[in-house]
Amino acid sequence: MRKFLGSRLNALRDGVLGSAREAEAFEEGYPTLSFPQDVPGAGSLCPRCLTLLSHVITRFGDGSGCEGDELPHSFSIPASTPACPICKKTRILFDGARAHVSFEESLRRNATEQWKLTWRLSTVEAKTYPQYALPYGCVSVLMTATHRGGYGWGIGGFKIFPDCSKPGEDAGEHGGDGAVRPKRSPGDYPIISSLDPSTDASTSASPQLDFTSTAGSGSLSLVTSWGQECAAKHTQCNHIFGGEGIGTPAKPWFPDRLIRLSTTPDIKSVPVGQEVQLSARIVEKSDLQDFSPDHTGKELQYFSLSHCWGPPPDPSAPLGGRVKDVLTKDKLSAWKKDIDVDDLPLTFQDAIRVCIMLHVDHIWIDSLCIIQDSLEDWQTQSAVMADIYKFAWLNIAALSALSDDEGFINNSRDPKVEFGFRARYSQILGANAAKRNSKGQTCVLLDGQATLVWNAAADLPGASSGNAPLYQRAWVYQERNLARRTLGFTKQGISWACDGFERSEYPGEGSLVEAARLRQTLQSVVDTAYKLVSIKSTASPEQAAIEQQTQIRQLRERFDWRWHSTITAYTLCGLTKQTDKLIALSAVAREYGTSGLTMQKRYLAGMWDIGLLFQMAWITVEGKTTPKRKAVGEEGYMAPSWSWASIEGPVQPRLMFPKPGLIALADLLAADVVLQTEFKYGPVKAGWVRLRGRLNRVKTIGSRGRSLYLTDQTTGEDLWFCSDTVEGRDTSLWRRNIQKVVWVPLIVSHDRTVLSCNCLVLTEVDGCSAGDQFIRPGEKVYRRLGTGNFGRIPSKLREDALLLELGTYPQNDEDAGRLIKGFRRNEENMEEFVLI
Template identity: 30%
Template structure:
């Protein structure tokens, strides 16, 4: 490291290796934080130090290893299970620390440089052409089979419309069509007219013409059902080019290509270069000032994106005026001076930022479309899609994902199939098919849906009333696949888990919208990112602790009603309620939560973790007369002004689930629920959440966690027969039927 630091200013290879190590260090830090390798409140002193300031690396004289290696990736790409091999030659530079301990975050640093060859870029397409020609494969292209769907190690072009880049996209599409069979194709009835497979309106590209034309497939009886669906960001001020009632006729007569915003022109050039003549763009194919048409087309989003021959993702375009085919920044490169071979070394992204397996990192995570709510379902629904990122393009389909720089992985199923995989499964936070101290982590019922909602609520959306419509197509597709009942952004089979949402940061305020969006118990009723803490407990802690009981449901579903505002049964709402049978206890007082974690009373054991977003402690009173129990529990209010416990603003806690935290000689009682306010009509509305252990007074104002001793009673089942035996509900609260609006 010391030698490298001295050489980097004058040596190109040393400089690139140093950059690779710096990016690798970023991943070391990120992984250490995720895996909890140290106390986040007391991190290693050099955690965020620059590499030259971390002595453990630059003093490791024997810790730097250089090697040239060949990596062969064998990827299943055919329905029959045939294999396609891709070989990459790498220069690997690894730096190990001089000494390591479990919590110092001094993991080895790795920089990998791919050996690439400069190829012939050919004649690039003109993104600003005023007329387009549909690309037709030559006989030579038709006869050349598909030996591998992956790019050979050729230097990426800075121009996304170069022949090198376009040929990669064509090869991906050809591979998918010829080797993936029915896996990536929509099944249709043989007698079904071609035009029925298309949206209500599409745009037609006519070879040699300077115009495109808005067509209605049914009216024109179109016989080529292949269409591209564009996924794009309109921009902060909306797209400058739309179809309205006043422009509908002129759109059918022809739209000058030169008059279109750059993103639309870019998508037309790409579609034509792939041999496709029809494209669906929402702002042009939906009549924007016709509420009825918008509602009807919005309800078809699932089929529009699912049935598209190809979805084109303008991932790096922040607005329609900007486009997405600008010259690209090429990953750091060192050209090698050997004769005329045109060889170079190109730095690969750090491990953990590559697209090498279906569960790996998402290279589009930082692109503009990933920040928009509407674009989420457009990413989840397609059977095959081509995305243009800031540095390169990416492919996704039911059998393959690949990147232009050569990373690739086989995968089974689409985003949609993986999203549905944990819908209605046997394993849930309330029960597991088996228990073992070494139990492998498995998904829990609807965990992937609610993880997606966490992502979705962090995205921006222009109209907050679109929070449910922007998810409508995906909800429709998931309903068809799982047969579960969709309830205002949640699922009946995962209702209690879905009701337990809360803010993501301490001090965050979850505001409601001026216009009605959803009932107060739905995450869609508030503005701002939310999380589902029950899943965090289960997936990260409860699941691996074999002696800990599963969550126990304290609430029972009774009924619900959601009133649709329009034709889309998964879209906008104008009202709704949910009736539960659950313990309901009044709140006597609310005060700020104490900073220190309360100590455990009566028991010895490990200090439990507490909610990181709770900021209040609520005094609750259960029972009546001499049987009244004074208890406290931690939680948080969605909005600080909701903490009114006066006679007119009486608050209560609805307990939804309990999770006994089992210790050596007893347990402590962790409960999750909602803070609700009673309204004049007898219904309740959600105003906050509870997430904490049952507390009691130790002395004065000091609160401690109440410990419950293991006291088995005669006639109880053995612990193996009922693992929750020694952690029975210590409160035994009666249930009341309550309706929350």
């Protein structure tokens, strides 16, 4: 059958299965049972989906043996919305996934005819769904979209569950019309609470619980149980990093301002779901009437909120037209007495509602707790953003809301998570329930209920951490990485994540929010510190020294990898004000800088002075559309050109620590930045590095297709050029100023069998524009334009004049690793210069 499927894929590749001939071929490939007409509950599934379902069930009806099998559903996803619920859902998932920011523009615009859709089948063990307590699992169908060019991804799917009736129990009951209808069981009409792995299906479906809202009593009862379990069992979730020494907890702390909530009756005694009279006001830590003097030394339980502000109604208006919604100097005194909750954006009202239902009386919301028309207050509060989110007991994440006006609570949710039909498979497919599959096993799925449960994690928009609108916002990156616990709201459900576990209302899909990876890395620092103390006290001095170096190296590698992934993910996020680029990441940077991971090194405009030379080799793949970077003193300046923070596009950073096979071709002599404030992880006014390297002149610039290359003036050899911004792609401007352009060899390395060199491409600028505080008289000053690279396989090394100019290599060796190991760099014609 596998061989036949492959030939069928080729035969049907070029069109929709619409003609009689194609339909006949499809039926031939997937022999099916007869389909009764007008089956009660069958809905409007199309013949193709019914055919594939019958094939799945009759062949893999016992829930085994289908690992890795693929069935072609369609070679074209129709543009019009189909009536079939499976096809309709697939179209929604396909459109949402293709629109995701991670896909190239060419793939987003590509015609649907260029894609094919496949069902990929796998089994799900019964232990994955312990609440069903079945001796067999279910069949999982993953929808996979694949482009003709080879790109593909999973866009969603569904699960086919067998009968949940106990052995010997009557499987059905007769209705008044004489038809046999399925008997209700945990697998029939599955409501959200019974699908939670931590609850008992037989008792969780309490009729008094409300599941029509994502903030209903049913959903919030799950949050309460998750929170209670976390507080009681997860010691790591109670740990707050940032004490005076590695491993020591931080002292109790809470923000300078909070919103205090009070209700009638008292918030602590309000039953879930009960209507209350609510009042809210701002309280300040400095006000003795709001907090007793000794309260600053005690823990105060409060929630925080992560949300998308959304587009302002009038960008030219004061505060972006948000005067009604945000805290200002004029409003502070009035809001300290009372805040009209009904006048707040719906997202804020929803967050307050969640606090009330979870019996929490303090919440921190950025635009309501930071004075928006005070630069001084904004700088003070943004400098402690790390503390605000890491000390919060829980962070509420409005994952799907595109703006504050949308809100994040869905009050009209269908409490059932299944879709499609609820009749027996045997009735829908016109088969005998005792039919056996291809292995001779009884087809239990035919005997079971036809309940299809969608993969909620792929339900777009905003149902997973990867595509949620909230997580495409740069300011939220630090919030999701510092929070101890996160409660995420999508349009269809809620999810929980903490250091101890991840939970969701959906069956077997895990949480739609992730635990803070930064916290996990910081915990590894604490664990390593304890190991070093233990080793020092138990091992010999020689063994202790070796083990200490091993542990430190592992810590550095862990930091290197984590910071690498931090910059990659952060620069994919969007910022309304690009000048916030460094301050929006400052909380995360501060955690790294005070954790011991960086070995107490300095933070320099988004980079670290440890391994700074290697970090400067970062690249961007969107330079052709990235705006020109701002120079020192210009409005909108973000960072010096050698920092990734100087441009507005996504970047791919380089490794920080030298590794075997990675050799520096230049020397870093000094580096410094001029800060805007005293906060060393905040924005900068200027920055510079002094380097010693080889300044090679460029003869010309050219293009091959969409790629650019430079020609070295001395050797006449070419190197590929990757521009940081549109400035580097203006070849006409280049040709007029080619005498100012140089390329500097930075790193030589090998990747398996290839020798390669990474370079910086620079243009000379007037030193006065950088300020005279760090430029020596007559010193050469440059600004970065982009990066360059070139390379050869070892056998072609002698043919590459550029590689030979870098230094000397061992003779008669064609192994890249040994060539690099024996490499000695060329020290001739190296000179000092400044990069700003």
